[in-house]
Amino acid sequence: MRTQYFTATSLDGFIATEGDSLEWLFPLGDINDTSYPAFIREVGALAMGSATYEWMLRHAETVAQETGSPWPYAQPTWVFTSRQLPRIPTADLHFVQGDVRPVHAAMRGAAGGKNLWIVGGGELAGQFHDAGLLDELIVQVASVTLGKGKPLFPRRLAVPLSLVSARQVGSGFAELRYAVPAPGNAGGG
Numbered sequence: 001m002r003t004q005y006f007t008a009t010s011l012d013g014f015i016a017t018e019g020d021s022l023e024w025l026f027p028l029g030d031i032n033d034t035s036y037p038a039f040i041r042e043v044g045a046l047a048m049g050s051a052t053y054e055w056m057l058r059h060a061e062t063v064a065q066e067t068g069s070p071w072p073y074a075q076p077t078w079v080f081t082s083r084q085l086p087r088i089p090t091a092d093l094h095f096v097q098g099d100v101r102p103v104h105a106a107m108r109g110a111a112g113g114k115n116l117w118i119v120g121g122g123e124l125a126g127q128f129h130d131a132g133l134l135d136e137l138i139v140q141v142a143s144v145t146l147g148k149g150k151p152l153f154p155r156r157l158a159v160p161l162s163l164v165s166a167r168q169v170g171s172g173f174a175e176l177r178y179a180v181p182a183p184g185n186a187g188g189g
Helices: 036-041 050-058 060-067 100-110 122-130
Strands: 003-009 014-016 043-049 077-080 093-096 115-120 136-142 162-169 173-179
Touching: 003 014, 003 036, 003 122, 036 043, 043 050, 043 100, 043 122, 050 060, 050 077, 050 115, 077 100, 100 115, 100 122, 115 122
Parallel strands: 003 115, 003 136, 043 077, 043 115, 077 093
Antiparallel strands: 136 173, 162 173
């Protein structure tokens, strides 16, 4: 069981525009050409921030057209928020706030031995990292720049990540997989 941050980023390190738009991402390729289909089969529980969840709410109709449901995940999902947000009736949702450690423990219990996916955003993935709970980053680097926006990983890492693999996805992406060194392991993963 691994805790993974799987996301796409612009070449200059942003996962969304300042207004949380992902419109720059969709013309660049087909998700089925990436490792996502195999990745999601191994995921047992998800965590996301409120901005990611609200993006899902705003785009529920588009998501439903593409996946057949306004909520494309069968896995239980923990949404970090300090606000009251609307529920998607068919989704197994847990609204939480605060420290990621007890939530991570609950996710592990619900995941049935499968991996945990930190869907987004970068700050939430950073909190899992800071708590020593992030094992892997899978980053699809897109061949566009945004100039500014929501950063991929808004913190400085004291120990470098260890590149596990790199592969080209179509003509618009490079998919990079990094192991996150265990806390106190300065030699890498």
